[in-house]
Amino acid sequence: MIGKIHDTPYSIGYVGVSFHHGVAKAGIGTAALKSYNGEFLLPTPQSIKAAAAALWPRTPADERLTLVNAPGASAYPLINYEYAVVSKKQPSPETAAALRSFLLWAIAPDETNAQYLAAANFIPLPAHVWVLSHDQIEEIK
Numbered sequence: 846m847i848g849k850i851h852d853t854p855y856s857i858g859y860v861g862v863s864f865h866h867g868v869a870k871a872g873i874g875t876a877a878l879k880s881y882n883g884e885f886l887l888p889t890p891q892s893i894k895a896a897a898a899a900l901w902p903r904t905p906a907d908e909r910l911t912l913v914n915a916p917g918a919s920a921y922p923l924i925n926y927e928y929a930v931v932s933k934k935q936p937s938p939e940t941a942a943a944l945r946s947f948l949l950w951a952i953a954p955d956e957t958n959a960q961y962l963a964a965a966n967f968i969p970l971p972a973h974v975w976v977l978s979h980d981q982i983e984e985i986k
Contacts, residue, residue: 847871862888862966880922881914890968892921901973908977926974927967933984941985948982 850858851871860868865888868875877885886892899917904910912924929948935941951958954969962969970978 847873862893865966878922880920881916882918882920884919886919886921888921888923890966892919893924893968894971896920896922896924897968897971897974901971904974904977906977907981908974926970931985933986935985938986945982945985948985949979952978952982 846858847860847864847867848871850856850860851873857876865875875887877887880886895917896912896915899915899920900910900912908926908928912926914922915924929951931944931948935944952970952975954972954975959969969975
């Protein structure tokens with residue numbers, strides 16, 4: 846996709862932050878977007894964290910919400926969480942245990958996972974979202 850954007854004169858494309866290095870290497874640039882508060886912001890770890898922090902008070906237990914146009918200073922207007930959609934009812938206790946184990950590992954707030962996330966320009970889940978995610982994972986049986 847980055848190549849298509851680069852090779853198409855006057856084009857505009859949406860590319861996730863995980864492709865930041867490819868965008869920089871291709872020299873296609875990143876546009877600042879106007880936030881809810883009227884600031885023009887780039888997608889930096891700080892502006893993404895600010896948006897996630899601004900959204901936590903309205904995050905429901907099932908975590909289904911739009912993450913677009915979060916209020917607050919320096920909150921980047923277009924973020925998203927990565928989701929795994931799985932059935933709470935698995936075919937066997939062993940499958941459920943393996944799935945819970947994998948998903949709990951994937952959201953673990955530890956140094957190793959922080960390194961994986963940083964390599965993809967992702968940020969760890971905010972603490973309140975981690976708790977909600979953890980609780981939903983524990984419901985897999």
